[in-house]
Amino acid sequence: MKVEEYKGVWVFIEQIEGNVVGVSLELLGAGRALADKLEVDLCGVLLGQNVKHIPKQLFEYGADKVYVIDDPILENYRSETYMKAVGDLVRKYKPEIFLYGATSNGKDLASAVATEVMTGLTADTTMLDIDLENRFFEASRPAFGGNIMATILCKKHRPQMATVRSKVMKAIDPQPGRTGEVIQEKIKIKEDDLRTKVLQIVRDTSKKVNLAEADIIVSAGKGVKDANGFKLVCDLADVLNATVGASRDVVEAGLIGHAHQVGQTGETVTPKLYFAIGISGAVQHVVGMNNSETIIAINNDPNAQIFNAAHYGIVGDLFEIVPLLIQEFKVALKEVGGVKTHA
């Protein structure tokens, strides 16, 4: 492989029913910085059905080019079809860096493409940079349950690929009127030759458990002790129109389902406001929430590790503090007019 033949930074653009998901716009922001450093183009890779309206938005968010395959066979994500389409694009146009959102589909696709084109892939990265001297892509991520950070390099294979967690990177402010080049491509697969079918897609719009997208999360740890303590946390979440999170202990105690678990074996979250209530702050929990904008910890143990991760802390008895918080928030929120449904 001649690595110097590979040029440009690519971002896989994930869309659901014609709407670009947030992480793809964030990756255009991160990719723009990498492309500027390398003095190359930033390109979006857009697959789907009826997606021709999307490139305009991608240009405004920093893309120079968008490769589009618009075909009914790509209506819903499938490893089989997307891997083939993206693999063909990589072989034809040879990008040096390729970023994917660390979503279910993004991770699935990146893993399959890495094997398809035989290159290196770093999962769940949280920091991206360029070693300009060697033109290496430096993809960094927490490793071993967040105990350590590691930079992963892919020196001799291209593209250098990474999946990136949602809400870690920042989208640029859209520049209305900014344009670029659309490159139409085709996929040569027939439905009859495929082995997988999407029979049904069920989207839970109640959003109660959508931790990844929540603006405010109120999380309970084993300090809540039992269902009564846990209910206090839920009540606070209610008042704040927040999503309820939980540490592994609370989930394992059966107080709430696994879908609410924050941490290494649960969800990674990045809300604007994160309440850690009765959570000791083991690294496995912290790695799942330490990119939150503001973290507030309430714990009766002044030495609890959670106070290292938090921005603000109250050392105190949650059974005293939380009921007061509920009461006072009710009053205060009435004064300001309540919590916005979408910040």
Added chain:
Amino acid sequence: MHIVVCVKQVPDTKVIKVNPKTNTLDRSSAPAILNPYDAHAVEEAVRIKQQHGGKITVVSMGPPQAINAIRKCIEIGADEGVLISDRAFAGADTLATSYALTKAIEKVQKQEPIDLILCGKHAIDGDTGQVGPGIARRMSIPPITNVIKVENVASKEGKVEVRRKIENGYEILQSTTPCLLTVEKEINEVAYSPLPNMIKAAKYEPAVWSVKDLDDVDMTKLGMKGSPTVVGKMWPPAKSAGAKLIEGDAKSQVKQLISIVLEKRQLFEQKGGR
């Protein structure tokens, strides 16, 4: 049905410690366990076997001690286990790992055709989730990741239907077999092992294959040599300055906290402000 489950022995990241002087992991500080997600994969295989009959073969790559992880799988209900263990595999990233495991699975497949391959969603020491899809691609079978429920197995028709977790919900996918599924924890609860399984597991000796036991192996695709990625620098995660502690009695602490929270104006309506 012949179900193959790929498993990994991992250090328990819940208790592993980092040597603060060298920034390396003190592996001796952590007990080696069967990767928790893989235990759910074995359990799911056991449940499918209970309905459809057949055999469960566990395949793992690792040092000789990894036979303990395979024994754990026998305890859960696997029938047989194979460990591939060789210095040639050492230092493998996900691409080289999927190559070595594929070679082992191909050998298992020669002895008995495979209907289904199950893997855990990811290993807790690497957190990548890349090996399962890699194996599927190498074997040219469909991968389905993030499976939370096996809806239906039609072994005669050679089809499975599964529920796959996606953001905001799930999708139901149908695939022909053989295919490869990676499973989430919520797919099942690992049942307590029945006593006969535990007795069998305690005495169980899995087949241990070196690289010479595998067929048609391209040595350049193994281990460190076959791994496109390398680890650059490692460092401990940045320690934040620590929390600013809010002092006072409970009432005053709560009042102070609320005014800090309300500072985040973008989260709240601003009555009369606009």
